[in-house]
Each structure stands twice: as C-alpha cells, then as structure tokens.
Amino acid sequence: MSMSMFEGFKFTRLNTPMHRMDPRAKFLMVIVFFTAAVIFSNIIVLLSALAVQIPLTFLGKAAHRWASSIRSASILASLIFLMNFITGSPLTFSIAMAVRFLVLVSSFSLFFMTTSPDDLGLALERLGIPYTICFTFTMAVRLVPTMAVDAQRVIDAQKSRGLELEKGNILKRVRNYIPILIPLIVNAVRRSVEMAEALESRGFTSTKRREPMKVLTLNRIDYLAIVFSLASMILLIYIRLYVSIPTFDIPYRIKLF
Amino acid sequence: MGGLAVRVDGLSFTYAGSPFPALREVSLKIERGEFIIITGPSGCGKSTLCRCLNGLIPHFYPGKMEGNVEVFGMNTRFYTPKHLARFVGLVFQNPENQLFSLSVEGDVAFGPENLGFPREETVKRVEEALSLMGLKEVRDRAPYELSGGQQQRAAIASILAMRPEMVVLDEPTSFLDPRSSLDIIEAISFLNRRLGITVVLVEHRLDIASRFADKIYILDEGRIVDEGPPHQVYGRRETLLLGVGVPRISLLFQLLRERGIPVKEIPLTVKEGAEKLEAFLVDRN
Amino acid sequence: MIEIEGLAFKYPNGVLALDDVNLKIGEGEFLALMGENGAGKTTLIKHFNGLLKPTAGVVRVDGLDTRHLSVASLSRKVGLVFQNPDHQFFCETVREEISFGLLNFGYPRHMIEKRVNQVLRMLDLERYSESSPFALSGGEKKRVALASVLAWNPKYLVLDEPTIGQDALQKERLRNFIIQLITQGKCVVVVSHDVEFVAECKPRVVVLSKGRIIADGPAHKILSSEEVVGRGSLIMPQIAELMKLLKKHGFPAEVIDVYTACMEIQKRMSRGP
Numbered sequence: 001m002s003m004s005m006f007e008g009f010k011f012t013r014l015n016t017p018m019h020r021m022d023p024r025a026k027f028l029m030v031i032v033f034f035t036a037a038v039i040f041s042n043i044i045v046l047l048s049a050l051a052v053q054i055p056l057t058f059l060g061k062a063a064h065r066w067a068s069s070i071r072s073a074s075i076l077a078s079l080i081f082l083m084n085f086i087t088g089s090p091l092t093f094s095i096a097m098a099v100r101f102l103v104l105v106s107s108f109s110l111f112f113m114t115t116s117p118d119d120l121g122l123a124l125e126r127l128g129i130p131y132t133i134c135f136t137f138t139m140a141v142r143l144v145p146t147m148a149v150d151a152q153r154v155i156d157a158q159k160s161r162g163l164e165l166e167k168g169n170i171l172k173r174v175r176n177y178i179p180i181l182i183p184l185i186v187n188a189v190r191r192s193v194e195m196a197e198a199l200e201s202r203g204f205t206s207t208k209r210r211e212p213m214k215v216l217t218l219n220r221i222d223y224l225a226i227v228f229s230l231a232s233m234i235l236l237i238y239i240r241l242y243v244s245i246p247t248f249d250i251p252y253r254i255k256l257f
Numbered sequence: 258m259g260g261l262a263v264r265v266d267g268l269s270f271t272y273a274g275s276p277f278p279a280l281r282e283v284s285l286k287i288e289r290g291e292f293i294i295i296t297g298p299s300g301c302g303k304s305t306l307c308r309c310l311n312g313l314i315p316h317f318y319p320g321k322m323e324g325n326v327e328v329f330g331m332n333t334r335f336y337t338p339k340h341l342a343r344f345v346g347l348v349f350q351n352p353e354n355q356l357f358s359l360s361v362e363g364d365v366a367f368g369p370e371n372l373g374f375p376r377e378e379t380v381k382r383v384e385e386a387l388s389l390m391g392l393k394e395v396r397d398r399a400p401y402e403l404s405g406g407q408q409q410r411a412a413i414a415s416i417l418a419m420r421p422e423m424v425v426l427d428e429p430t431s432f433l434d435p436r437s438s439l440d441i442i443e444a445i446s447f448l449n450r451r452l453g454i455t456v457v458l459v460e461h462r463l464d465i466a467s468r469f470a471d472k473i474y475i476l477d478e479g480r481i482v483d484e485g486p487p488h489q490v491y492g493r494r495e496t497l498l499l500g501v502g503v504p505r506i507s508l509l510f511q512l513l514r515e516r517g518i519p520v521k522e523i524p525l526t527v528k529e530g531a532e533k534l535e536a537f538l539v540d541r542n
Numbered sequence: 543m544i545e546i547e548g549l550a551f552k553y554p555n556g557v558l559a560l561d562d563v564n565l566k567i568g569e570g571e572f573l574a575l576m577g578e579n580g581a582g583k584t585t586l587i588k589h590f591n592g593l594l595k596p597t598a599g600v601v602r603v604d605g606l607d608t609r610h611l612s613v614a615s616l617s618r619k620v621g622l623v624f625q626n627p628d629h630q631f632f633c634e635t636v637r638e639e640i641s642f643g644l645l646n647f648g649y650p651r652h653m654i655e656k657r658v659n660q661v662l663r664m665l666d667l668e669r670y671s672e673s674s675p676f677a678l679s680g681g682e683k684k685r686v687a688l689a690s691v692l693a694w695n696p697k698y699l700v701l702d703e704p705t706i707g708q709d710a711l712q713k714e715r716l717r718n719f720i721i722q723l724i725t726q727g728k729c730v731v732v733v734s735h736d737v738e739f740v741a742e743c744k745p746r747v748v749v750l751s752k753g754r755i756i757a758d759g760p761a762h763k764i765l766s767s768e769e770v771v772g773r774g775s776l777i778m779p780q781i782a783e784l785m786k787l788l789k790k791h792g793f794p795a796e797v798i799d800v801y802t803a804c805m806e807i808q809k810r811m812s813r814g815p
Contacts, residue, residue: 013359013399118359135357142359145401150629156593157630159613160622161690162646179642182632186676190628194354197308200317202415203342207373213366213380298709299681405579431707434579434735435777461709464738464780500711505738505780505800512804518811527780531787534807538791541811 008069008105009112010145017221018060018114023123025222026111028229033107035233039240042247043096049103053110060114066106073105091250117141122216131210139195147188154183260330262423262455263287263310267324269479270305270314279305281479282324289422292449292456292469294487297476298500303459306476307427310457311345312338329422343372346416348426352408356400361392361411364400368419382418389452390414390444406437410444417448423455424448430462442466464504467491467525475501492523506530543568544590544620544698544729548599551585559585561753563599567731569697572724574740574761575733577750578775583733586750587700590731591620603698618647621696625703627687631675636667639675640690647694661689665719681712698729705736717743741765741779741798749774762796 013019018026036049057066077098084094121138125131158179159165165176218226239245265285271278280302287293295303308314312333315322326333329344349355358364365386369379387393390410400408409429416424426445430438442458446469449456460466467473467487475483475490477499483490490496491507492514503511507523510530514520518537524530549563559582567573575583588594589601592613601608603619624630633639637658644654662668665685670678675686684704691699701720705713713736720730720743734740740747740761747764749757757770764770766782778786782798789795791810797803 011359013397013402116359118363139357142357146353153624153626153629156588157622157624159593160591160617160624161630161643162614162617162694163642164612164614164646179630179632183629186631187628191354194349194351195357197313197317197347198349198355199357200313200338201311201342201347202368203339203371203419206339206342206371209373210370211374211376211379212370213376213383214363215376298711299707300679428707434775435737436578436775439777461707497710500709502710502713506784509781509784509800509803509807512800513807516804516808518808527783527787530780530784534784534788535791538788538810 008065008072008109010065011113011116011141012062013116014061016060016114018056018062018110019116020221021114021225022216022218022222023115023119024126024216025218025225025229026115027123028226030107030111032229032232032236033103036236037100037103037107039236041093041096041100042245043092043099044248045245046096046099046103050099050106053103053106057110060110062110062113065113066109069109070102070106073102077101085254088253088255091252092248112141118214119216122212122214125210125212126216132205143191146191147184150187151180151184154180154187157183260289261286261327262289262291262329263457264327265309265324266327268309268326269321269323270309271321272305273319273321275320277479278321279479280309283476283479283481284324285474285481285484287455287457289455290449290453291471292446293458294463294466294470294473295457295459295476296461296463296473296501297482300478301476302479303476304427305479307347307425307457307459309333310423310425311347312336312341313347342368342419342421344422346419346421346424348409348412348416348424348429350428350431352405352412352432353400355412355415356408359399360397361400361403361414362387362396364411365392365415365418368415372419379418382420386414386418389417389448404437405433406440409433409437409441413441413444413448421454423457425457425459427459428461429458430460430465435465438462439465442469445469461502463487463502464506467504467507475499487525488523491525543602543604545602546586546589546599547602549586549589549596549601550598551582551589551594552597559753560589563750563753563755565748565755565758567698567729569729570724570727571729572720572743572745573729573731574743574745574747575731575750576735576737576740576747576774576776578735581750581774582753583750584702585753587622587702587731587733590616590698590700591622592616593622614646617643617696618694619696620698620700621691621694622700623688623691623702623704625706627675627683630687630690631683634674635672636675636678636686636689637662637671639686640693643690643694649694657693657695661693664692665689680707681709684708698731699723700731700733702733703735704732705734705739713739735776737765737776737779741781744799749776751775762798765798766796 033049037046040046057063080101081094081098084097117138121134124134163176163179265283268280268283269278270280295306297303309326310328316337328341356364357367362383365383366379369382387396390413392410392414395403395407430441442465445456448454458466470487473487473490474481483496491503492511497503504525506527507525510520510523524533544567546563546565549560551560552558577583589596592608592611595609603616608616631639640658640661641654644657662671665688667685667689670682704716723730744761747761748755749764749770751774756773757764765779771778779798781800781803785793785795785797793806797806
C-alpha cells in the first residue's frame with residue numbers, strides 16, 4: 001500500500017492553463033465527466049471519457065502523477081470488474097463498470113492536482129458556504145501532506161525499535177499498527193491544539209464579514225470552459241435519451257450462481 | 258510615547274485539572290518599546306506567561322486565575338484573544354502550525370482578513386509586512402517550500418500585518434539552526450528599534466538574544482526569581498545554578514571575576530568581551 | 543565499526559540528499575554530526591540502521607552490508623533516538639514504553655524486567671515508571687525516549703538533536719551522561735546544531751553541507767576554523783570567536799570552551815608588566 005495514490009490528488013503549484021482556471025469552471029468540467037460516467041454504461045463512451053482527460057492532464061503538467069494514480073486506482077477497479085463478472089455480468093459490461101470508476105477517480109484527481117485548496121476555499125466562500133466550513137475543508141486538504149510526513153516519522157521511529165510491519169499473520173499485522181496509529185492520533189490532536197492557539201491569536205472569526213484579499217475572476221478561458229461544459233452536458237443527456245450509439249459487446253459471461 | 262504596555266499584578270494561574278499552579282504571584286511592568294527576555298529552566302512557566310499576555314489564558318485555557326493582567330490598559334479577563342489580536346501578536350515555536358495558507362502572501366493576509374478589513378487595507382498591510390520581513394521574493398511560495406527560518410519570518414509577517422503594538426514570541430528559534438536563529442532575532446530587534454514595537458521574547462538561546470534586551474526576567478517554578486538588565490543578571494552566581502543558559506562570554510567574565518580579575522560590567526557579546534580583555538591586557542603592560 | 547564508502551542518496555522526488563560521503567566510525571567513538579538544517583544529517587543517520595538504503599555506495603555495520611539486513615536486525619546494534627519523543631509514545635506507562643524494544647527483539651520476560659529497571663535507574667526515571675509517558679514534561683520525555691533505546695544496550699547510539707528545547711542544566715546532565723556511556727565503551731553519535739553544546743563535549747566533529755562532508759576532525763580544530771564554520775553555515779562558539787579577536791595577544795586559536803579560556807586569560811594577566 002503505497003502513498004502514490006495520494007500523489008494523484010496532491011496539489012502542486014505550477015503555472016499552467018489548467019492551474020490558472022477558476023475552480024468553479026474546473027468543477028463544472030468534473031461534473032460533466034461525472035455525468036458522462038454515471039448515465040452511460042457503454043464501454044466506448046466510458047473509455048472516451050477517460051481518453052478525453054489525457055490531453056487535459058498534459059495541459060496541467062500532471063500527466064505522470066495522473067498515470068500513477070490511475071495505476072493505483074486500477075487495483076480497486078479490478079475488484080469492481082471481478083465483482084461484476086463473478087456475479088454473472090457480461091465481460092464488456094464488467095470492464096465498463098471498472099472504467100466508470102476510473103473516470104470518476106481521474107476527473108477528481110485532475111481537479112485536485114490543478115486546484116489550490118486556498119482557491120477552492122475561496123470558490124466555496126463565493127458560493128455562499130459559511131467561512132468556517134470552507135476553512136475546515138482547506139485545512140483538511142492542506143494537512144494531508146503534513147500528516148503523511150508525520151506518519152513516516154512515526155514509522156521510522158518504531159521500526160528503529162524493532163517493530164516489523166511485514167511479519168506475522170493477519171492478526172499480528174493489524175496489532176502492529178497500534179504503535180503507529182496512537183502516536184499519529186496524539187500528534188494530530190496536539191497539532192490541532194497548536195493551530196487553534198495560532199488561529200485565536202490571529203483573530204479568527206472575530207468578524208462575520210470577511211473580505212478575502214484574493215478575488216477569483218472568471219476570464220475568457222473560464223467562460224469558454226463553462227459554455228463548453230454546459231453544452232456537453234446537454235448533448236450527453238440528449239444522446240442518452242434519444243440517440244442509440246454503437247457499442248462494442250462481448251456477451252461472454254460465466255455462470256457461477 | 259508613555260504608558261505601560263503590560264502590567265501584571267500578583268498573577269497566579271493553575272491549569273484546569275492540574276494540581277500545581279503554573280504561575281505564582283507574578284508581578285511585572287513592561288514599558289512601551291521595551292525589549293524583554295523571559296527565561297528560566299524547563300517547566301518554569303514561561304510559555305504560560307506568554308499566553309497570559311494575549312488572552313489565551315484565561316479564555317482559551319480554562320483554569321484558576323488570580324491577580325490581573327493589563328495589556329495596553331485592557332484587562333485580559335474581559336478582553337478575548339480576538340479583541341487583543343489587534344494589539345498583541347503571539348508567535349509560537351513551531352512555524353508549521355501557524356501557517357494556514359498555501360502561499361506566504363495568503364498567510365500574511367490571513368490576520369487582516371480575519372479582522373474584517375476592506376480589501377485595499379489588507380493589500381496595503383500585506384505589502385508592508387512582506388517588505389519588512391524581506392519576503393517579497395517568496396510571496397507566492399507555499400510554507401512547505403520554505404526553510405524553517407523563512408517560515409518563522411512568514412509567521413512574524415502575518416502577525417505584523419495586524420499592526421500590533423506588542424509582539425510576544427514563545428521560543429521562536431527552537432526548531433531553527435543557529436544562522437536562522439540569529440536572523441530571526443535580528444529581525445525582531447529591528448522591529449523593536451525602528452518601529453517601536455514592544456517585544457517580549459521567551460528564549461533559551463540567550464547567547465544570541467541578550468544583546469538586544471533591555472531587561473531580562475528569570476522564572477523558576479512559576480515565580481519571578483530575578484530581573485534586571487542582562488549584564489547584571491548574568492553577573493550573579495545564582496543565575497547559573499538555576500539552569501539559565503548564560504552566554505558563554507558572560508560566563509567567562511563571571512568566572513574571571515570570581516578569580517579576582519576586576520571585572521566591572523559583564524559583557525553580552527564577544528566584541529564587548531574582546532574590548533574589555535584588550536583593555537585589561539594593555540593595562541597590564 | 544560503521545563504514546560508509548561513496549554513499550549517495552537520492553529521494554524519490556529526485557533530490558540528491560547525500561553525495562559521495564565517506565566516513566568511518568569506530569567502536570567507542572564520540573562523534574558530533576553538524577551542519578545546517580537540510581544538509582543531510584538526518585538522512586545520513588537513517589542509513590546507519592537501514593531505514594534508508596544507499597542509492598550508490600555502501601554502508602557497513604560491523605562488516606555487514608546494510609542493504610542485506612532488515613531495520614530490526616540492524617537496530618539491535620545501532621540504536622537511533624529521534625528528535626521528537628511524541629512520534630513514538632503509545633503505551634500507558636513508561637515501563638511498557640521502555641519494554642517495547644526489548645519485546646520486539648525477543649528478550650525473555652525476566653530479562654526485560656531487569657533491563658527496564660536498570661535503565662530507569664540509569665536515567666533517574668524510577669519515580670515515573672508507572673506514569674503515562676504523555677503526561678511527562680519535555681525533558682522527561684526525552685529521557686524516556688533515550689531509555690527505551692538504551693534498554694537493549696545497542697553498541698552504537700545515535701541521538702538526533704537531543705538538546706532541542708532543553709535548558710542548561712538538562713544539557714549539562716546529558717553531556718555527563720554521554721561521557722559516562724563513552725567510558726563504558728559505547729559509541730555515541732550526536733546530531734546537533736548546538737555549537738556551544740558540542741564545544742563543551744569536545745567530540746570528533748564531522749560537518750555536512752549540501753549532502754557532502756566538508757570537514758572531519760577534533761572539535762577544537764573544526765569549530766575554531768572560520769572557513770569550516772562559514773562553509774557549513776554554522777556559527778562559531780563564542781569563546782572561539784573571542785580567541786580569534788585576541789590572537790595578537792598570543793592566545794591559542796583553538797580554544798573553544800570557557801574553562802580553558804579562563805585559565806589562558808589568567809595566565810596572561812598574571813604575567814605582569
């Protein structure tokens with residue numbers, strides 16, 4: 001179990017067109033992919049939905065990490081495939097279900113890799129969500145890499161005391177995580193107390209009306225993306241309801257149950 | 258400009274659930290514009306005292322408080338940290354846990370935004386603070402991309418943006434290497450001398466900070482056991498015995514004095530010490 | 543002996559943390575590893591017990607290549623005490639905390655009890671044996687962390703920044719304790735950027751800068767060298783700085799501690815006109 005799956009959701013500060021886009025416009029794109037993935041079971045459509053994201057990952061200079069997150073998510077995707085196939089669904093359908101999962105993971109991954117949690121928080125604020133909730137959200141995202149570092153430190157310390165995480169039967173292995181989890185949790189609590197102190201000392205929530213210094217503006221690319229997304233949405237729904245599309249089917253199924 | 262920055266009268270404080278008081282009958286006065294160091298052995302109550310100066314005690318940390326703390330005329334029993342944030346900034350040990358944004362700029366804007374200032378005002382203060390702490394080139398960087406020293410400077414900048422009249426720092430150099438520590442203390446001294454900001458610094462590393470201080474308070478087990486200008490305090494035997502990290506140069510002169518060499522004033526810096534010794538040696542010859 | 547030959551280490555994100563490091567640490571040696579934050583000190587010590595394996599070069603502990611050994615087996619010989627005790631405490635009592643390593647290494651019950659009591663006494667922690675490690679003060683926690691490693695009596699002891707957050711008395715105590723361990727034949731490696739502490743301990747000093755060793759020698763030579771201090775981004779101990787300023791009066795340049803300096807000054811003062 002590696003940390004590489006998290007790499008696919010971690011924001012890195014770069015200056016790409018994807019990064020510069022307004023989070024609201026980007027999220028609309030995510031919704032389009034989400035819709036496409038959910039309303040279609042057609043394997044060609046789903047694979048296309050996945051393929052369309054690839055040039056976007058290059059645009060966001062996140063292709064490499066996107067690929068590794070897809071690779072990590074494939075483990076879960078294979079599980080989905082197996083569950084469908086073993087319970088009697090046709091081969092292509094089962095594959096389609098796995099691909100659907102990948103499309104969902106992929107679109108969120110792309111979003112989070114190119115959107116700063118700060119900007120995300122700002123977008124949520126603009127949408128009217130109370131500031132404290134927005135802040136909680138951005139904090140959670142911001143703390144993930146910090147906690148990953150903490151976790152590594154704890155693991156290093158315990159390994160240096162002879163803890164062997166790879167040995168033993170399943171019961172022992174689970175027990176071996178107690179010396180990892182407890183320090184992690186204690187540290188997380190300690191950290192949150194320190195952060196709370198710092199927040200209080202910076203007048204957190206002293207006024208109801210906050211004027212954030214940074215203002216999110218929608219520029220031409222954002223408007224284009226929004227228009228394109230809305231159009232695609234309508235198109236997708238129309239096709240799903242009224243148009244029959246060619247499909248590639250291997251009706252092979254296994255009869256276990 | 259006159260008037261007291263801080264007035265503490267007979268302050269005692271026991272954290273809720275603790276059997277012993279963390280502070281016992283502490284009384285002190287800090288004038289505006291002073292640079293004060295508070296030090297003492299581990300567990301002496303220095304961190305607790307810091308938190309009494311901006312209202313974290315008693316509002317954030319419940320407990321039994323006796324006596325009074327007045328900061329710029331405001332009694333901390335009646336003013337919460339949110340109110341006092343405009344006047345007193347508190348900088349903590351671990352820079353990581355005081356930086357909330359993904360850019361230095363964002364962090365520096367955090368305070369003014371919280372206080373509800375209009376955008377133009379926030380922008381102005383952010384520029385000012387970034388410039389004062391020399392952070393303009395790294396304004397877009399994320400905290401985790403910065404060195405420990407830069408992170409602490411960002412933390413100080415984020416406090417400065419609120420334009421406090423006093424800055425309290427609780428062992429700000431704990432996690433920093435010597436060069437970065439020197440850098441930070443010099444920055445703090447600059448704020449004190451040029452901008453007249455009152456500084457209360459809690460430190461173990463007295464070798465770097467002593468030369469900037471007007472007065473030093475030594476705490477032990479919650480009580481003030483000594484106070485005065487650093488060179489006086491360092492000249493006393495008891496100070497060493499308490500576990501105070503007296504600067505080596507000061508210690509040297511204390512030892513020389515004990516061995517009969519007529520030392521008048523204990524130096525705080527190596528340069529001072531060298532000059533004094535030169536004078537002695539020239540005298541001899 | 544710990545032998546390091548041509549060690550290079552690159553993190554997965556591409557950062558080259560160590561570059562061509564060559565170092566030999568003998569049994570019973572006292573070594574201070576210094577350098578600014580980010581110079582590679584912690585990365586280097588993690589190679590001693592196999593937490594990290596070399597990208598290039600080789601690390602040998604008592605003749606065995608660390609690449610072929612597990613962290614657990616190397617840790618029996620090389621005990622690492624990390625900076626922050628809060629990253630390892632998880633037991634209900636100090637006694638259990640100290641027993642953890644011994645349990646992992648398969649010590650029998652009666653030996654565990656014996657060792658734990660020994661080490662509690664050694665570090666003056668007997669009165670805390672049934673206390674919760676979380677309830678202790680910073681200094682006490684550091685002693686418990688140290689105790690939990692000393693419990694299995696590793697031949698090589700590595701302390702990562704043991705003086706952070708400690709007051710002068712605690713540092714003095716630590717210094718004396720280290721010296722005691724050295725006289726008992728243990729090898730102690732201290733990672734520290736506290737120049738005054740190192741100046742007082744007077745160990746062999748190795749300075750790292752940007753992943754390379756830039757100096758290796760006795761403390762009085764290394765810490766009084768302007769060149770090394772400059773390149774290593776350290777600061778010179780105050781006494782060494784003083785001696786430099788007074789060079790023309792014939793003071794020896796390589797004095798770095800207060801007591802020797804005091805004696806030297808007295809000598810020159812009593813020479814008279």
